[in-house]
Amino acid sequence: MSLIPVDKIRSTAEKAFIQAGVSPSFAAVQADLLIEAELRGHASHGLLRLPRLVARIKAGVADPAATGQQSWRGSAFLSVEGQNGLGPVVAMSALDALCDRVSETGVALSAIRNCNHLGMLAWYARKIAERGKVLIALTTSEALVHPWGGRYAMIGTNPIAIGVPADPQPFVMDMATSQVSMGKLHDYANRGKSIPEGWALDEAGNTTTDAAAATKGSIAPFGGPKGYALGLGFEVLVGVLTASALGTDVEGTLDDDMVCNKGDIFIVMEPASRDFASISAYLDTIRNMPAADPDRPVAIPGDRAGAEYNRCLETGHEPDPEIWRTICALANDTVTEF
């Protein structure tokens, strides 16, 4: 299979959503999120998600027209009932409202519940940082992570993203609080590879190096007890602000037919000044510092993914053939030549 121009991937993905009843403008938003994740190298949050989203629309658990019911609980606190809308549609609608409000309030927060999967949080962080604002994004997920010292999953993979304006590109970090993603465990299982000790427990709650057993069990928090504290902290923080489901009650982030009841938090903040030179200089000092391995320069989070994204925009991208065929079929489109 050869490289497909990103414009072609984009138009096909948009068509697939439009065929499922999504408006062209919302299809563009949802497709852009998936494509950016795909091109940044996060296939688990990329085109792979498209057929599931279409299935969720068909099953009636994703409403392609909903933008969320917004109400200001306080002058800087936007409470959003997500109405089963598409994650990026509901979230960007809330973020637009926060960006308008924050010039007056300095900080503005949105607590969203009952919208679909947000996808890769880096997408939101980059967008807001490019507007000259600062973002913290948090979202919960189905319980996949075991508490430190516990035997089964009770906590979501609960990622955090931070976006800060800088030159030549914004600082964007985005990471789950799990040791690995469930997608990675499935990938190891599919390839018959064993996983390192410490990544996961099996269904009975025992440590395992068997990837297939791990997919039925639970993932370790990253970084031991600290990662556990962080992931749990995000779970209760999001839960208490959104009144969303907690722990094993969370549904609809991994299936095709359950209403998604997790919660999302966005905090938009005004920087102290419009001059980001000192932030940029600090990041450059790190980029240029002596590396432990001279062949691997010290990286700023998001730099490599961002460079890969830009490269793909120029050269095109090779999606997984099976997923691409499925998307073309959903778009009623001829499969682009392999």
Add this chain to the structure above:
Amino acid sequence: MSLIPVDKIRSTAEKAFIQAGVSPSFAAVQADLLIEAELRGHASHGLLRLPRLVARIKAGVADPAATGQQSWRGSAFLSVEGQNGLGPVVAMSALDALCDRVSETGVALSAIRNCNHLGMLAWYARKIAERGKVLIALTTSEALVHPWGGRYAMIGTNPIAIGVPADPQPFVMDMATSQVSMGKLHDYANRGKSIPEGWALDEAGNTTTDAAAATKGSIAPFGGPKGYALGLGFEVLVGVLTASALGTDVEGTLDDDMVCNKGDIFIVMEPASRDFASISAYLDTIRNMPAADPDRPVAIPGDRAGAEYNRCLETGHEPDPEIWRTICALANDTVTEF
């Protein structure tokens, strides 16, 4: 040395600050912070810090009377010039203002610069959660942590604390983004113990298990590249909101004579409701879940430290004799019988 009643420790610590020119009410605040850290088992943030704070007051880099110059940059964004005030005095003054404001705005943020060391963030998180509010606290420090793949320190130990109301006690997590504290490296060095591989680099940027060499080098981020991304994310987030110093420009958190130029962020938020039963029930489910080691029940962050704190309040506490003698001398007090 026998146990000293906590009231005696408190009155002596307060006297030591009062002798240095701190008002009784500010002495009570600063002493309470140090004592809670001490009793929660965080000696590195406990009474050990008292003589340094007194030295900083005497050196003119800590102003015992300053509460910080507060200005509302937006209706929910409190900008604070810390005026070299004592950390908990300036911070609690800001937090009181945020708690007043947040009932109207739903979220309120304070960006503080140029105040002294905040100390243990859990202290703030517990206080705010006990008022029924939610808190995120972030603070930077002198660069002690090396970027992932880098050879020297460029990032603070940059802790995060989260406080969420719950019963029977609030959820309070507080963790640095470094693998270990510098205090722990010094402790290993003093006892001639070697440190595990992966904790730190030596001055030349090479991995070391020699604790003394590590104290001259840099500490690893916890959890590898993810902990690095998190600590760096907090550094630039705090920096861009407070216009405080970044990386190796940060001073005054570890010495006796430099003005402290790090930054602090507090975000106070209103919970979705006053009913914290579902948060409390979720935390209880984790406390009671099957443990990997039946002899070690699964812990909620802060539980053990909180229990130890409560135990000490009843039984008394045994401070480090050397530090206790110093504090008694600073208080012009007779050393309590050992």
